[in-house]
Amino acid sequence: MMKLPNLIQELEAQVKCCEASLDRDVSWCYCSDLLSDVMANAAKDSIWITLQTHPNIVAVASLIGLSAILISRGAVPDPETLEKARQENVVILTTKLPTFEAAGILYKLLS
């Protein structure tokens, strides 16, 4: 279990919204670009790494109670996605790292 701000630093990630809500615990990580799969298999309080930038990612994160969404490989979230994330208080992060490298860093820190 780690605090979200420490992970953000290690991932060199940018916070795209909900800067005031970063005081969250992160227990694990889930990587998938199929939202139906994330809904079925991701655990609460995880970081979710994805390339999807569609507004539906916010609903999925909020439904499961994820700590944050990390959009990898420099992909840019849609403005509507960020708007929705602010409404739902879902933290969205971005990183230039591809999914494998971001997951590698998180695996070392969280396991």
Next chain:
Amino acid sequence: MGLMPYKMDLHIHTALSPCAQKEMTPPKIIHAARAKGLHLIAVTDHNTAENVQATIEAARGSGIFVIPGMEVQTREEVHLICLFPSISACMSWQDTVYKNLPDLINRPEVFGAQPVVDSTGQTVRELDRMLLISTNMTVESTAAGVTDLGGICIPAHVDRPSYSLISALGFIPEDLPIQAVELSRHISTEEASLTMPQLNKHCHISSSDAHCLQDVGINPTILFCARRPNFDDVKNALGSNSGRKVLAKVKDLSMHIIDIVQNSIEAGATKVELEILEDAVHDSFTIGIADNGRGMDIETAAKAIDPFFTTRKTRRVGLGLPLLKAAAERCEGSLILDSAPGKGTSLRATFRHSHIDRAPLGNIIDTIINLIVSNPDLDLYFHHKANDKEVVFNAHELREQLEDVPLNNPAVINWIKNYLADSYKELGAGNW
């Protein structure tokens, strides 16, 4: 004006889709569509429409209406069927799609050839651009762009694990301008309604997604229309608020019967009575099934009608009863279940015979044969009465006459098949 049923298949690939068979040329597709009794088809290649014009030309004089279309792969890896009122709207859409496709060259040895063909099926040239890849457009911008051109946008094969709106995005985004959802050949509209309730807000269509000739028209949608339908009729029917005019694939009643009898056998039944009653005077169609299996207590019986109850842990087969119940209720009918431990289970499903949603009985002879072959020791009593005529088959009687020969002996099966076929000739083909 009376509405007539027309068959349509709104998702057909030509040879231009690298994953489709080379045989998918315009004249052969039109020929296959006619053979399957289709009235209307849409040509929907992956991210391209370069074979649409040739298919429209090939259809001249055939009586088949061809809708210009495309299957777009969005940035989220969602496949959307896009249909257009004219070839010019479709080609203008193709310009938009090409601008949003990554500039990559196809590798025919890996992905397949991409021949642009003429109306006789001759290859005019190979399309170099890579088609089997996501465009840079979102689901929203695609649906909006198609709508702006007067077109129709339909998420493809929403029940599938790959390239479907539901698998990629989890659920259908609110306010997405779509006119219907497409079900693949793997699911009926009743199963989709029960397992994916979110689809019920939308009109269902079923399509073949044909990549080879034999698949053309295998999973058609029925469109009820006052004239031979064109694009506007499809668009109006899909968006219709005044009564549904589109019917996606329903499960044949024979398939329901197989599911229910399977339940009986798994409940230890050695005797099953199957009765089908068609009554023109009362416009009713009734299926009765009674077994001597272990039966259910009141609580279990109530749960058995609930779609999310099943006594088996892994297989999704507990839907037999809820599906039949839903099918009956959609046709102004009902399902009554009577069961008690030690007494067996009996059920009676009634339908309004002439209801537009009443599924056909399907191939009842194959159904009976199937039940006998897989359960040769079952005492199956079958009775189909249509008005004043009837077909009867009694496994117990036949077994006594045959003495030691099992019912699933090939010669016996053949005899039963001929016996049923002859009996049904007398019943009249129009009834079933």
